[in-house]
Amino acid sequence: MAIKYIKEPELVDPVMIASWPGIGNVGMIAVDVLRRVMRAEMMAYIEPQDFFYPSRVIIRSGELVELGFPSSEFYFARNERHDLIFFVGEEQPAEGGGVYATGSKAYAMANLVLDVAQKCGCKRVYTSGAAVTPMHHTARSRVWAVPNCAELLPEFKKYDNAVLMSDVEGRGGEGSITGLNGLLLGIARRRGLEAVCVMGEIPIYLQGFPFPYPKGSKSVLEVLAAALGMWIDMERIDLMAQDSENELTGLYNKLPPEIKERLDRLKHTTVAAPESMEAITDDDKRKILDDVDKFFRREGGGEQR
Amino acid sequence: MSLGPVYRLHGEHKLQKPALIVAWLEDASSLGVRTVDYLIEGLGCREFGEILPEGFFPMAGVNVVDDVAQFPESKFYVSDESNLVIFRSNIPRTGWHGFLNAVLDVAGHDCSVSEIYTLGAMISPAAHTLPRLLISIVNQKEMKEELEPFNVMTGTDYETPPGQKPTLSSYLIWLAKQRMIRGVNLWVPVPYYLVSIDDPTACKRLVYFFNSKFDLGVDFTKLDMRVAEQNDKIAGLFQRSPELEAFVRRLEAGDGLDGEESEKLAREMSEALK
Known part of the structure; x- marks a missing residue:
């Protein structure tokens, strides 16, 4: 298990931002957009063989010419206040066939990522993911911020559209963060x-489907921009968010009226839309999930995209 | 992961740059294992060693198959006379890199293996009456020329489709290439309706290849009997059900069957050939 360095740049007061695939790829998209906007350069990677099964093979004219593994790469970019290090993992190292990191491999991977952060002099690391919420896809996603020390709470309270666990309805400041997004905080x-883990909200009815949710990613980027004291060009993410919303609206309009009516009630359930008129019950949530699940399965919505 | 030895070998051998044949127990039609079992028995191979299961298989109880408790096996067999090593194993559930490197340690370090052949079945929509093809994927281009005289197809193009993963056999010959060990994946397309049963014709195709390539002097009698027995059973089935025969004729002609027809053919073949 080794880190291979391609470049070892001298970085000024760097901050690391890490992401892996997850629900709606909310964190992954946010970090990927920022990495591209910043024209970040690759600096290192984690050797994959001890963590992953190969993900692709290329055979040409009967010869095995390439066997590829999920990548785990580090990039760096110069920036005014803090230089940035991006970690982008194509897969989480899971034992037992799960999607999210578990077990000794996950622990080893998280430690390698932090080894790079500390070697480069990072004082802070961000992870990014999705927060599944009973919200409507037309609402603005909030960003749940979970720091690993209480001293950071006041800072994240002041950022526009960021909420702490205690601000989230019915959570009382408690919850869990699965996979490497959480593990990294602990280690x-x-x-x-x-x-700090920053999680963009995604509607509860999209959690089981492989739809990307760039609206959640945009909210994450806005909070990251505030926390890093930088301006981020949002053109790319705005386009992605608009395309995604158009696509979702197209699907939404195909829903039977009774399901749509239930989902419409989610427009009034979060702080993002505080004029709640008719809160939904747990029973409603279960029905919504069942209905949407049945609908998308009938429509072939489970297909990978 | 165990901190102890990963594999254990029993005794000595007189091999000289032998070939290694690798078969996985989890294979359509159990093709690879049926093939190496025929070779192990026919060539009088003896057990030579094993890769230990800890770290590669979940140690969480056992599965029961046909009333018998199972346990993962990863065993090496050798035939000094035929200059052959055979590895017969369950597919590991984790630690693949370490597992395959253990196979290559035994192959390279302990047996000085010159080349590796992995066996596997591909599910095919073709009829069982058509000849079985033998398709190769090599890890070194030069090997293609050596395989072509044995009527092996050597021109496949393929890329892993989204959502799928490469086979363990591909992974093995990829790692073998890094150790400068030549490797070939051999694939035989097996009619889809024989996948859950036996395809002795496919098995014969593989045994015939190794017999020709390494001049093994294999006795085909038992294998020919299996082929004849299966053909008799299928002929009986067709007599009872001309509709199934018509399905197979359509497959021979390259016409597909619809879902219901395919399912019926597979189900009734499976019942008749058990």
């Missing part, structure tokens, strides 16, 4: 490193 804490 960073053990190492005395500040870490």
Whole structure:
């Protein structure tokens, strides 16, 4: 298990932002857009063989010419206040066939990522993912911020559209963060490193489907921009969010009226739309999930995209 | 993961740059395993060693198959006379890199293997009455010329489709290439309606290849009997059900069957040939 360095740049007060695939690829899209906007350069990668099964093979005229593994790459970009290090993992190292990281491999991977952060002098690490919420896809996604030390709470309270777990309805400040997004926070804490997970909200009825949700990613980018004290060109993410909303609206309009009526009630359920008139019950949530699940399966919505 | 030895070998051998044949127990029609079992028995191979299961298979109880408790097996067999090593194994559930490197350690370090052949079945829509093809994927281009005289197809193009993963056999010959060990994946298309049963004709195709390539002197009698027995059973089935025969004729002509017809053919073949 090794890190291979391609470049070892001298970085000024760097911050690391890490992402892996997850629900709606909310975190992954946010980090990928920022990485591209910043024209980040690759600096290192984690050797994949001990973590992953190969993901692709290329055979040409009967010869096996390439066997590829999920990548786990580090990029860097110069920036005014903080230089940035991006970690982009194509897959989470899971034991037992799950999607999210578990077990000794996940622990080893998280430690390697933090080794790079500390070697480069990072004082803070961000991870990014999705927060599944009973919200409507036409609403603006909030960003749940979970730091690994109480000292960071006041900072994240002040950012527009960011909420702490205690601000989220019915959570009382409690919850869990699965996979490496969570594990990294815990291990960073053990190492005395500040870490914050920023999670863009995604509607509860989209959680089981492989739809990307760039609206959630855009909210994450806005909070990251505030936290990093930088301006981010949102043109690319705005386009993605608009395309996604058009696509979702197209699907939404095909829904039977009774399902649509239930989903419409989600327009009034979050702080993002505080004029709640008719809160939905847990029973409603279950029905919504069942109805949408049945509908998308009938429509072939489970197909990978 | 165990910190102890990953594999254990029993005794000595007199091999000289032998070939290694690899078969996985989880294979359509159990083709690879049926093939190596025929070779192990026919050539009088002896057990030579094993890769230990810890770290590669979940140690969480056992599965029961046909009333018998199973346990993962990863065993090496050798025939000094035929200068052959055979590896017969369940597919590991985790630690693939370590597992395959253990196979290559035994192959390269302990047996000085010169080349590796992996066996596998591909599910095919073709009829069982058509000849079985033998398709190769090599890890070194030069091997193609050596395989062509044995009527092996050597021109496949393929890329893993989204959502699928490469086979463990591909992974093995990829790692073998890094150790400068020549490797070939051999694939035989098996009619889809024989996948859950036996395809002795496909098995014979593989045994015939190894017999020709390494001049093994294999006795085909038992395999020919299996082929004849299956053909008799299928002929009986067709007598009872001309509709199934018509399905097979359509497959021979390259016409597909619809879902219901395909399912019926597979189900009734499976019942008749058990």
